[in-house]
Amino acid sequence: MRSPAGSRRDNIRCSLHTLRTPTLPERIMRLSLLLALTLTAGCRSAGTPTLASSIPAATGKVETMYALQFIELEMGTGTAAAAEKCFYAHYTGWLVDGTKFDSSRDTTAQGRPRTPIDFKQGARQVIPGWDSGFEGMMVGGKRRLLIPYQIAYGANGRMPTIPPRAMLVFDVELMDVVEPPSFAPNTPAAQRRCKPWDQRRS
Secondary structure: OEOOOOOOOOOOOOOOOOOOOOOHHHHHHHHHHHHHHHHHHHHOOOOOOOOOOOOOOOOOOOOOOOOOEEEEEEOOOOOEOOOOOEEEEEEEEEEOOOOEEEEOOOEOOOOOEOOOEEEEOOOOOEOHHHHHHOOOOEOOOEEEEEEOHHHOOOOOOEOOOEOOOOOEEEEEEEEEEEOOOOOOOOOOHHHOOOOOHHHOOO
């Protein structure tokens, strides 16, 4: 998902629905989210890490303010995701109430398949939860990301699609990892983009 600074930031289409009985896939998605939150509820305190003796001691419970969570759906076997590479991924995003707000698996208005989203890891071209959410994946892998609002769209959200303080759920599939293009030193950061999907290896 592009951050507001991304060149494709307007691709997210509002698809808020009126109240209705959730479908079976939506019920399954909600149950898996509840299970993930339940399993991680007891992990808010990770204990005190080992610190150098030169650091003054501090007593008290170590707390987690917020954390990215994920469920490994399928392990990939291709190229490993690596820092500062160009990632290409398919995705579907939901709010926790089951509202799907965007998907690269949907077709365009002209009825053509959409291509995977592209972004350079660590370049702030996507929300922070995406910049870190692919760590440890390999091409072909699938993962569910549970992203708290602090590393998504923040306290204000991105209305009308993303409400304030919205936790986001993404099913992602890493489609490819390639070297980023070379740019002249004076190229503005906004123009340092990955190549489109169909030109990524040209």
